[in-house]
Amino acid sequence: MEESGVVVSGGTVASWVASGVVLWSTAFVLLRALFPKRSYDFCNRAVSTMHAVTAVCLACLSVADWSCPVCPLAAASSPSQVPRPSPPSLFPSVSPVTLQPSRAMT
Numbered sequence: 001m002e003e004s005g006v007v008v009s010g011g012t013v014a015s016w017v018a019s020g021v022v023l024w025s026t027a028f029v030l031l032r033a034l035f036p037k038r039s040y041d042f043c044n045r046a047v048s049t050m051h052a053v054t055a056v057c058l059a060c061l062s063v064a065d066w067s068c069p070v071c072p073l074a075a076a077s078s079p080s081q082v083p084r085p086s087p088p089s090l091f092p093s094v095s096p097v098t099l100q101p102s103r104a105m106t
Helices: 010-034 040-061
Strands: none
16 A cells, blocks of 8 residues: 555554554453453443544544545545556466356247
């Protein structure tokens, strides 16, 4: 992914995901320790609520212009949104099968 001159490698994304898993798991374990008489579901919902609030706050911080947060409408896609060309096939000698419509027997 490339956006505004910053290149993110697959390893970096994996480390972000792994650190997120560790962070939210730790939050759950801490809540279980802080509230031992509360149920598993209570702690799970509390962590889910914290996660949702964090996501909304980060999404709000990512809006560039609050006068029109989704402007410009129908604008061209940014380079990071444009689909990349598909990688070469693992089996180049095998061509895809094209199905022909069958004729009804009369």
